Amino acid sequence: MVQILPVAALLAGSALLLLAGGLHGLLLPLRGSAEGFSDTSLGLLGTGWAIGYVAGCLMTPIIVSRVGHIRSFGVFCSLAAIVVLLNLLILHPAGWIPLRAVSGFCFAGAAMVVESWLNERATPESRGRIFGLYTMINLGATTAGQMLLIMGDPAGYFFFVLGSIVYSMALLPTALSTAAAPTPLAQARLDLKALWHNSPVAVTGVFLVGISNSAFGTLGAVYGRQIGLSVTSIASMMSIALLAGALIQLPIGMLSDRMDRRFVLIGLAACGCLIGALLSLGSGFPVALTIALVGAFGGMVYSMYPVIVAHANDHSPPGEFLKTSGGLLLLFGAGSVVGPLLAAILMTVTTPSGLFGVTSAAHGTIIAFTLWRITQRKAVAPEEREDFVAMASATRFSTPEALSLDPRAEEELEDDSADLPDQPEETLSQRPACT
Template identity: 55%
Template sequence: MRQFLPISALLLGSAFLLFAGGINALILPVRGTAEGFSSLALGLLGTGWALGYVTGCLFTPRLVARVGHIRSFGVMCALAAIAILASLLILTPWAWVPLRAISGVCFAGAAMIVESWLSERAAPKDRGKVFGIYTMVNLVASTAGQLVLTLGDTRGFLFFVLGAIFYSLALVPTAVSSSASPNPLVNVRLDLRGLWRNSPVAVFGVFLVGISNSAFGTLGAVYAERVGLALSSMALFASLPILAGALAQVPVGALSDRTDRRWVLVGLAALAAATDAAFILLAPTSLWANLALAAAFGAAVFSMYPVILAHANDHAAEGAAIQTSGGLLMIFGVGGIAGPLIAGLGMTRIGAAGLFWTSVAAHVLLILFVIWRISVRAGLTEAQKGHFTATPMGRTTTPETAMLAATEEEMQDELEDAAEAEKGP
């Protein structure tokens, strides 16, 4: 307890932030559906959020360098609260899309600041424990934020105001904390050519996974409503896949450490494509059939990102693990911009199944590409590979997450690289 008391304020602030984010992520598609917004408009909410999220990852380090961590965190939380309240006041999709983009900027920025603080406060020997607890706190808080929608009327103002309250509450623990401000945030350096030379599977795969995961994360609740599930069931349909994905990372990680990670990725993509096909062909309407398929879908799609990340790090140059993670995150974000838009168009044209037609296309492309790469590039031996690290879901991961999850050796390499960069040529 003595080790974790100094970071308890930061974990509490992160929990409030993720709780509000869970409310925000679900209330918009639920309320938008009730207001008669089209599937395309609802998909654009996810596109706006992903665009804002990528922008926030790139912009936040500059803001923090200018005004400091606490002020920057306050700005992010305040703007996020304003955005969700403005969404209540202006019930039109063309206002909601830019407001959702603002939320994405704020959420990425606030999460980066909290993670930077935690990374600084975590002793090297406790870094793995801190990262594990942080991941668990975020998973529980975001899931609770989604499930809380089952306790009231989504047609009123309650959940918009509740989300704003918890965005504001996230300010309090860090504002009163006596912890010293951490080092500057990670500046994301996106080297697409370098990443592609390192691992084409990682670059193309993380882009496709970004399309699939963001489409489901934005429009999963809309699909559930279209097939006739009640609100409480819609919340479970959106939350259960994330929980299943978190649980599946343990056996998936153990398997990927013992065999070629690319075959593990093919297997996960095949399972995801099979569940996509089941949603399309069976068109289930019962609660338990939808939840069973959603759990299988989540176990597959939300385990892919950490497998891809581990594969990329296996091939990364020594000392480049953190930069690799940040670059892949940006590519995932680009996929997150495209996914909801494509799925929204599909659901507008062909109905609810359009969501899973988008996913199955992404997963089949992933399978074909990875099998082709396996045929032209030999896999690594078990001794040549690093260890799989369970990673939070891609939508809640920032470049600072890589810092928090880094080993002592990787942190030292990052600090040395930063020192060299400051010296210049």
């Protein structure tokens, strides 16, 4: 508890940020569907978010270096709050799509600033505990934000105003924090050649998982609405999928630490294909069974990303966790740009089950490519593997700054600090960039 108290305000700010993000992310497809937006337009909301979010991860370190952390965070939260209200005033996809990109940009920026404070306050003794608590809070806040929608009808203005208020409230804990300004933010750059050399399975798999997870995360609510589910059922369905993805990571991680992670990835992808095929039957199941199947689907698909990251780091040179994980995060973001648009087009030309056609195609490709790679490369010996570390199920909320909190980055951060010249106590040390 003593280790957590200094970062309690920052964790509260992060919780409010994720609460607003969870509410806003589920509200838009539901309201857009009710307004008669096409599936393609709704898919482009997810594409816009992904583009803005990746751009935010790349640009925020530059912005913060010029105007500082407090000003940057204030601007990001204020713009995010404004965007929610503009969504209410401009009920047209031509306005919503670019606004969603701005929202993704601001969300990434605000999250990175909070995470940089957490990184600065974390010690070697508290890093693992803070990372675990941060992951739990983000998952809980995102789920709570989605579940807020059961309080009323998304056709009104209430939830847009509420989302704007919560984004504004996220300003307060960080603005009032007495913690010193954090170190420069971590930067992620994509070195595709190096990543491919280390692990072709990770490069291919993380891009395809980005396609699958973003398609489901963006259009799962639209699928639910089109098969006749109520708002309460849709909110429950999407929240249970997130929770299942978090809960199943511990047994999946233990399994992947004891056997070739590629077989674990194949098993998860195969289960995702099977459950997706069942869900493609749409309204043929009772509501409770549909929600249960979607929960099982979320458990499979949201567990793939941390398995891929662990597999990639098994093959990475020592001291390159941040570089490898940061590059994979950007590849995941690239897949997230493509996934919602592909699913939306297929849902338009076929049926709502077209969503699971896209996810199944992505998972089937993972299975085929991974099986081929197993014949080309031996598995890493168990004693040489990195320990599996659970990661946030809502991977689209991960940033390069959050990766620095991961206990696996601790040795790299310590080595980097040891290489720096001595500085006055009040001067904050430079952390390594994910280059």
